[in-house]
Amino acid sequence: xxxxxVPVLCLILLLSLSGCSPAGGEAVQEFFAMDTLxxxxxxxxxxxxxxxxxxAEVNRLDRLLSRTGEDSDVARxxxxxxxxxxxxxxxxxxxxxxQALEASAATGGAFDVTIAPVxxxxxxxxxxxxxxxxAQDELSALLPLVDSGALHVDTxxxxxxxxxxxxxxxxxxxxxxxxxxxxxxxxxxxxVSSALLNLGSSTIAxxxxxxxxxxxxxxxxxxxxxxxxxxVLALSDQVxxxxxxxxxxxxxxxxxxxxxxxxxxGMPARSGLLSVTVVSxxxxxxxxxxxxxxxxxxxxxxxxxxxxxxxxxxxCLDDGTVLVTEGLEDAVTFKGDANxxxxxxxxx
Amino acid sequence: xxxxxxxxxxxxxxPTVWDGVIVLLVAAAAAALLWTLRPAAxxxxxxxxxLDGTVVGEYSMEEAQALSPLAIDxxxxxxxxxxxxxxxxxxxxxxxxxxxxxxxxDAPGEQIICLPNKLIISLIGEHDAxxxxxxxxxx
Numbered sequence: 001x002x003x004x005x006v007p008v009l010c011l012i013l014l015l016s017l018s019g020c021s022p023a024g025g026e027a028v029q030e031f032f033a034m035d036t037l038x039x040x041x042x043x044x045x046x047x048x049x050x051x052x053x054x055x056a057e058v059n060r061l062d063r064l065l066s067r068t069g070e071d072s073d074v075a076r077x078x079x080x081x082x083x084x085x086x087x088x089x090x091x092x093x094x095x096x097x098x099q100a101l102e103a104s105a106a107t108g109g110a111f112d113v114t115i116a117p118v119x120x121x122x123x124x125x126x127x128x129x130x131x132x133x134x135a136q137d138e139l140s141a142l143l144p145l146v147d148s149g150a151l152h153v154d155t156x157x158x159x160x161x162x163x164x165x166x167x168x169x170x171x172x173x174x175x176x177x178x179x180x181x182x183x184x185x186x187x188x189x190x191x192v193s194s195a196l197l198n199l200g201s202s203t204i205a206x207x208x209x210x211x212x213x214x215x216x217x218x219x220x221x222x223x224x225x226x227x228x229x230x231x232v233l234a235l236s237d238q239v240x241x242x243x244x245x246x247x248x249x250x251x252x253x254x255x256x257x258x259x260x261x262x263x264x265x266g267m268p269a270r271s272g273l274l275s276v277t278v279v280s281x282x283x284x285x286x287x288x289x290x291x292x293x294x295x296x297x298x299x300x301x302x303x304x305x306x307x308x309x310x311x312x313x314x315x316c317l318d319d320g321t322v323l324v325t326e327g328l329e330d331a332v333t334f335k336g337d338a339n340x341x342x343x344x345x346x347x348x
Numbered sequence: 349x350x351x352x353x354x355x356x357x358x359x360x361x362x363p364t365v366w367d368g369v370i371v372l373l374v375a376a377a378a379a380a381l382l383w384t385l386r387p388a389a390x391x392x393x394x395x396x397x398x399l400d401g402t403v404v405g406e407y408s409m410e411e412a413q414a415l416s417p418l419a420i421d422x423x424x425x426x427x428x429x430x431x432x433x434x435x436x437x438x439x440x441x442x443x444x445x446x447x448x449x450x451x452x453x454d455a456p457g458e459q460i461i462c463l464p465n466k467l468i469i470s471l472i473g474e475h476d477a478x479x480x481x482x483x484x485x486x487x
Contacts, residue, residue: 035463128442204484216483220485248444
């Protein structure tokens, strides 16, 4: 190299270091909705307007679907439980309730939106309640109220009715997935081709690709170590929903009680699973299924997967095995071996 | 035996004007490199407190430590503790106290969330995301 080329090289290096900042048209917003912290990040020609529209849409859905909202569709259905009155709701509430009933029927009741009274007994109903272990007598008295058969939905007339007095709906297990579906459709109208919608960590929608053109990379938390990760999933135009006992739990008399309740027993599901992740192009379905598969346990969950082609899943077992269904084989980069996990691909 | 190749510069005893120009250019390039790679002014870690979407306080970690324990007037009052570049929620009257259980945070990008209060305790600063192989953590 000649001596005179040295400064030239330095200058070229300098210019490359200063680089170019990413093109505009990116927007990010964090906000509280649906009892969790959400984060929407996207890029597109109308990024700021798209983000504001996304936040407004989630808040609108929250007002419709929140159990604690003063005049929400769900609160009004609950208020009329058992009085025979049909409640007129928005069309989307009716459609979502119908979806919830379908999920309940398909999973043999492992997912059930009428579990609210039992959730309240534990204090898992809202983030503001005190957590406690209910007495068995109390649970036994509440369990008959957990019955999706008491929920009647008419998607033609947009009405809903809960038959049993004291019964209550809680859409916490499906509403965020539904919000993901709504946002994916909404953002398409803003020409957004790249968005990551983090609807409270448990529900994440990956719209299009990263700004650099690659798929979005979603790490899956190690259920036993907050700072560790099991794997990284490369996803595009899909919704991911995760359910894990570690998300919300408390300890009483040396026993850990988590928030994923088995609708049959009213107790935290202990099915041999630490977490369940469902990936689908349909958010509401993914959300409901992640809870249902957790309650089912690994064997029943995989049997269920084999009968459907609408989703893929990742099951983290309490023996350290991570089962990945074959449709995700190419999307997964496994990292859990560092923490003692082993990964197996499950074939149909 | 091969004769070592010597450049013409090796035979000179006095630097030329061109040598001076090159020295100046290299020095300028080095200074520019240092300037480019200097720690950005905003890269010092800052504590940001956001309550229901509104930033209610922003402090350097030194300020936070001087103010510690720092009481936050939230619906469920919260007390922060800061020491040696790290921060935690020491006390909270919120129901689940998940914010307390989160423990210490010390790196830019880390947060403590108190859902009942709609409170976010964030550490802000230069965060080298390029070393991470993911965009978000699920779970």
